[in-house]
Amino acid sequence: MEIKKSVVLGICAVAIVGIGYAVYWDYLRQTDPEFRRKLKKNKKKAAKARRAAAEETKVKTADFLRKAVEQVGSESFPTDVAAKEKYFMEQVAKGESLFAVGESGYHDAALCFYKALKVYPNPVELIMIYQKTIPEAVFTLVYEMMSIEVKKKQAEYFENFPPKEMNVKVQEVNQISTSDDLVRRALISTKDFEPGDVIFVEHPIASALDPSLEGNEFCSYCLKELNGAKFVDESDLFGAIYCSESCKDKAMTEYETLLFTTRDDSPSSKEARLKDSVKSGKVKYPLMIARFLAKMVHEETQKVATGIEEEYSTWDHIERLRFLSVNPSDKESKEIKLMRDLFETKVPGMEEFISEERYLMLKGKLLYNAYGIHTDHNIKENLEETVRSSQPNVIGAGFYRVASYLAHSCSPNTEVRFPDNNNVLSIVATKPIKAGEELRISYIRVGDRNCSNRRNELETKWRFNCTCTKCLEETGEVDTTA
Numbered sequence: 091m092e093i094k095k096s097v098v099l100g101i102c103a104v105a106i107v108g109i110g111y112a113v114y115w116d117y118l119r120q121t122d123p124e125f126r127r128k129l130k131k132n133k134k135k136a137a138k139a140r141r142a143a144a145e146e147t148k149v150k151t152a153d154f155l156r157k158a159v160e161q162v163g164s165e166s167f168p169t170d171v172a173a174k175e176k177y178f179m180e181q182v183a184k185g186e187s188l189f190a191v192g193e194s195g196y197h198d199a200a201l202c203f204y205k206a207l208k209v210y211p212n213p214v215e216l217i218m219i220y221q222k223t224i225p226e227a228v229f230t231l232v233y234e235m236m237s238i239e240v241k242k243k244q245a246e247y248f249e250n251f252p253p254k255e256m257n258v259k260v261q262e263v264n265q266i267s268t269s270d271d272l273v274r275r276a277l278i279s280t281k282d283f284e285p286g287d288v289i290f291v292e293h294p295i296a297s298a299l300d301p302s303l304e305g306n307e308f309c310s311y312c313l314k315e316l317n318g319a320k321f322v323d324e325s326d327l328f329g330a331i332y333c334s335e336s337c338k339d340k341a342m343t344e345y346e347t348l349l350f351t352t353r354d355d356s357p358s359s360k361e362a363r364l365k366d367s368v369k370s371g372k373v374k375y376p377l378m379i380a381r382f383l384a385k386m387v388h389e390e391t392q393k394v395a396t397g398i399e400e401e402y403s404t405w406d407h408i409e410r411l412r413f414l415s416v417n418p419s420d421k422e423s424k425e426i427k428l429m430r431d432l433f434e435t436k437v438p439g440m441e442e443f444i445s446e447e448r449y450l451m452l453k454g455k456l457l458y459n460a461y462g463i464h465t466d467h468n469i470k471e472n473l474e475e476t477v478r479s480s481q482p483n484v485i486g487a488g489f490y491r492v493a494s495y496l497a498h499s500c501s502p503n504t505e506v507r508f509p510d511n512n513n514v515l516s517i518v519a520t521k522p523i524k525a526g527e528e529l530r531i532s533y534i535r536v537g538d539r540n541c542s543n544r545r546n547e548l549e550t551k552w553r554f555n556c557t558c559t560k561c562l563e564e565t566g567e568v569d570t571t572a
């Protein structure tokens with residue numbers, strides 16, 4: 091009883107002292123300006139210390155993430171399936187035991203999960219698994235490492251692309267007196283060339299024959315004249331004809347199987363509708379867009395199947411290309427619907443990827459950068475007015491990663507050729523070229539037309555005011571290009 095009483099009294103005494111102290115404190119706060127000033131200062135100091143600690147953690151984390159991405163980037167990873175599996179299991183187990191320790195293990199745990207991603211065949215799927223299974227703070231760190239890696243790769247794009255053996259690099263140069271942006275990207279030679287030298291050779295990302303020529307004299311894949319050869323795939327609803335077994339196989343694997351082989355061969359099927367729209371509309375770009383999208387799907391499935399990834403995807407390549415905006419109209423809405431309907435049953439999620447904005451951008455890039463593919467074959471028919479070409483006998487169009495950067499000149503130093511009469515493009519020097527010089531082709535037929543006539547055509551078709559040396563000389567304008 092005595093003990094209890096003294097405990098109670100003790101508690102009361104402490105409480106009273108506590109209350110008294112609080113009252114005294116409050117009194118001071120309200121009445122003593124010096125005390126209030128000190129209090130405010132201490133509060134500010136504590137907040138500053140908290141902010142500094144948070145900033146320090148942020149800087150340390152950023153530093154850790156940057157170094158981790160660099161370190162992993164220079165590491166080599168197992169390549170055979172069994173070794174990959176073993177490495178993956180080890181990293182995941184290590185990561186799990188590290189995050190179980192608590193916050194102090196989060197950085198190292200994230201590093202293990204990031205490394206595991208490097209050997210997993212389907213990284214996107216693994217990210218989704220991580221999101222559900224590892225602590226949010228660790229997931230955020232892994233995600234940030236991936237973002238740093240992607241940004242670094244994108245920033246280094248023009249250091250790695252085009253590949254050295256193509257003898258060209260992309261460089262930014264100042265633009266003069268145009269209504270266009272102030273900076274344009276130019277294709278610069280990295281070697282000296284003499285007239286007639288082939289500077290580089292390039293295969294298209296996507297190409298297509300003019301619809302009126304599809305199914306008779308030319309190969310649907312490489313656009314070469316058939317000369318009696320005729321290879322077809324019975325399951326192909328598009329009815330494409332190829333010049334060789336190899337072209338047929340490539341077309342079937344890259345896009346044709348995905349796009350045009352189905353059990354539904356009724357006239358109302360999605361495949362038949364795309365085929366009809368190309369033939370009746372007499373335009374090749376919807377087919378080129380469909381082939382381009384199918385090739386992207388093929389690239390992704392190959393990546394998962396083989397575990398081998400190209401440094402840059404097709405999408406990375408076309409992202410940087412210039413384009414003219416295409417305004418949405420009924421025609422475009424129909425095209426988008428057609429494309430979405432076609433892909434929706436074939437590739438889950440693809441119909442969402444083909445948003446209006448993305449489709450119009452893709453169409454704009456294709457129309458702005460594609461080349462007319464000409465041949466020795468004499469084309470008598472009056473074909474659709476085509477994309478960039480200064481030559482007659484155009485049979486189709488192709489969309490190329492590197493040649494897209496070539497600027498126009500009315501007095502060019504190179505020319506686009508298709509020496510094998512197929513879609514493989516060669517850029518050939520037509521004048522002596524020194525390393526460091528810009529390569530230019532002619533987008534139009536120049537002949538003996540005057541500057542204003544040429545400029546009008548370029549302005550109408552490409553929406554730029556030509557500032558090539560020939561035009562500048564003819565008009566007396568000054569070239570201030572850096």
Ligand SMILES: C[S@@+](CC[C@H](N)C(=O)[O-])C[C@H]1O[C@@H](n2cnc3c(N)ncnc32)[C@H](O)[C@@H]1O
Pocket residue numbers: 268270271273274275276410411412458459494495496497498499552553554555556557558
């Ligand atoms: C097909 S792109 C060529 C690559 C482009 N220079 C870039 O920056 O990506 C065509 C664009 O290049 C520029 N260009 C090409 N030739 C030109 C010329 N002779 N005069 C002015 N601008 C030109 C214009 O901005 C035009 O819109």
